[in-house]
Amino acid sequence: MIKTDILIIGAGPTGLFTVFEAGLLKLKCHLIDALPQPGGQCSEIYPKKPIYDIPAYPEILAGDLTEKLLEQGKQFEPGFTLGERAETIEKLEDGSFIVTTNKGTKHHAPVVAIAGGLGSFEPRKPLIHNIANFEDKGVEYMIKDPEVYRNKRVVIAGGGDSALDWSIFLSDVASEVTLIHRRNEFRGALDSVEKVQELKNKGKINLITPAEVVGILGDDHVAGVVVTKADHIPTEFEIECDHFIPLFGLSPKLGPIADWGLEIEKNAIKVDNSLDYQTNIPGIFAIGDVNTYPGKLKLILCGFHEATLMCQAAYQIINPGKRYVLKYTTVSGIDGFDGTRKEAPKAVVKSID
Amino acid sequence: MSQDINITIIDREGVSHEVEAPTDMAMNLMEVVRSYELAPEGTIGVCGGMAMCASCQCYVLSEHELPEMQDEEEAMLAEAFYVKDSSRLGCQIQMTQELEGLKVELAPES
Numbered sequence: 001m002i003k004t005d006i007l008i009i010g011a012g013p014t015g016l017f018t019v020f021e022a023g024l025l026k027l028k029c030h031l032i033d034a035l036p037q038p039g040g041q042c043s044e045i046y047p048k049k050p051i052y053d054i055p056a057y058p059e060i061l062a063g064d065l066t067e068k069l070l071e072q073g074k075q076f077e078p079g080f081t082l083g084e085r086a087e088t089i090e091k092l093e094d095g096s097f098i099v100t101t102n103k104g105t106k107h108h109a110p111v112v113a114i115a116g117g118l119g120s121f122e123p124r125k126p127l128i129h130n131i132a133n134f135e136d137k138g139v140e141y142m143i144k145d146p147e148v149y150r151n152k153r154v155v156i157a158g159g160g161d162s163a164l165d166w167s168i169f170l171s172d173v174a175s176e177v178t179l180i181h182r183r184n185e186f187r188g189a190l191d192s193v194e195k196v197q198e199l200k201n202k203g204k205i206n207l208i209t210p211a212e213v214v215g216i217l218g219d220d221h222v223a224g225v226v227v228t229k230a231d232h233i234p235t236e237f238e239i240e241c242d243h244f245i246p247l248f249g250l251s252p253k254l255g256p257i258a259d260w261g262l263e264i265e266k267n268a269i270k271v272d273n274s275l276d277y278q279t280n281i282p283g284i285f286a287i288g289d290v291n292t293y294p295g296k297l298k299l300i301l302c303g304f305h306e307a308t309l310m311c312q313a314a315y316q317i318i319n320p321g322k323r324y325v326l327k328y329t330t331v332s333g334i335d336g337f338d339g340t341r342k343e344a345p346k347a348v349v350k351s352i353d
Numbered sequence: 354m355s356q357d358i359n360i361t362i363i364d365r366e367g368v369s370h371e372v373e374a375p376t377d378m379a380m381n382l383m384e385v386v387r388s389y390e391l392a393p394e395g396t397i398g399v400c401g402g403m404a405m406c407a408s409c410q411c412y413v414l415s416e417h418e419l420p421e422m423q424d425e426e427e428a429m430l431a432e433a434f435y436v437k438d439s440s441r442l443g444c445q446i447q448m449t450q451e452l453e454g455l456k457v458e459l460a461p462e463s
Binding site for chain 2: 248
């Protein structure tokens with residue numbers, strides 16, 4: 001069981017800055033993120049894009065901002081659970097929380113700060129009326145273990161890199177691979193497109209374009225798919241298969257957090273912005289792009305401000321009755337949890353003989 | 354010269370709205386839709402305008418010459434749903450004087 005003072009869900013800019021602000025108050029943080037590295041969208045989606053509205057940085061690349069935030073919080077020794085998604089939360093009698101990830105890692109903290117940004121990126125599901133009935137029964141939105149498909153008949157749908165790459169890979173594993181795409185053109189790396197063409201010519205991949213999967217056949221497991229092909233005269237036909245893998249990219253969703261009993265409005269978590277960004281559940285805060293309140297602006301700098309105020313409230317929960325006086329780092333310096341100390345050099349006063 | 358252009362946006366309920374869009378505020382079509390609240394908050398511009406989510410997909414109904422599609426937009430539309438030949442992502446269409454009279458319809462939410 002991982003224990004900490006503030007458990008932060010989301011390791012984007014707001015979550016990372018929380019580490020620093022909490023550290024000033026002698027509070028330790030641990031961060032959970034579904035992505036394999038810290039930085040959230042900044043490192044995953046647009047690390048090379050410049051950001052122009054970070055105070056004191058006329059221009060900074062999103063990836064560099066992540067690096068600087070990590071450096072700023074380093075002396076407060078945050079813990080990270082990366083590549084895992086916060087799945088469930090349990091409130092204990094003493095008011096503290098246990099958050100468990102999809103991989104079963106348990107975290108215990110008196111305060112939870114949700115800094116989940118747009119949420120977790122989940123597979124975009126095609127609009128097939130009965131697809132939900134076959135999830136994990138032959139329909140998989142992502143490939144975890146390619147061996148599952150050994151000597152099986154697989155239908156892949158999609159037109160991006162994932163669909164191309166997996167079609168190529170599974171052509172050596174599955175007994176039959178069919179790739180279906182709505183358009184004739186694929187939007188993937190050129191060498192992947194050429195490789196699929198080559199495998200199609202060799203008869204190792206069955207390519208059907210422009211076409212769409214519109215139905216799934218089977219009782220308690222996928223037995224086939226219904227396909228419409230958009231020719232001059234549209235045709236509809238069935239393909240027998242054991243697995244259907246739709247690969248239509250990812251879409252940001254609030255994810256399991258939406259089922260935690262929090263008040264949700266406009267796909268975001270409602271908070272009390274007049275005070276401390278606490279949610280309707282005492283001890284759980286929401287900061288950054290994931291929250292909503294009157295006048296909310298989804299800006300990184302607003303996330304920093306929200307994190308700062310949230311930490312003050314967290315301090316009161318963790319240290320009830322204890323007085324705290326706001327300090328300026330210029331005056332008090334910073335004492336890291338790693339034993340380091342940063343402070344302005346002291347002026348030396350010497351008399352002249 | 355006026356900095357605003359007149360455009361027509363048909364919302365997801367099929368209601369047509371004639372709105373004025375500023376061309377001097379670096380706004381794109383998705384932002385215009387949001388500013389006039391023509392789609393519920395949280396259902397449009399989810400990714401903030403980075404061509405990552407297709408929540409601002411629209412069908413272009415007029416004959417305007419639009420800026421050419423960049424790779425990100427094309428890739429997103431290749432994976433989105435309810436896509437037609439006239440589909441574009443609103444976040445990738447900047448409001449300019451040339452778009453006076455533009456008419457678009459918002460694609461269904463998906």
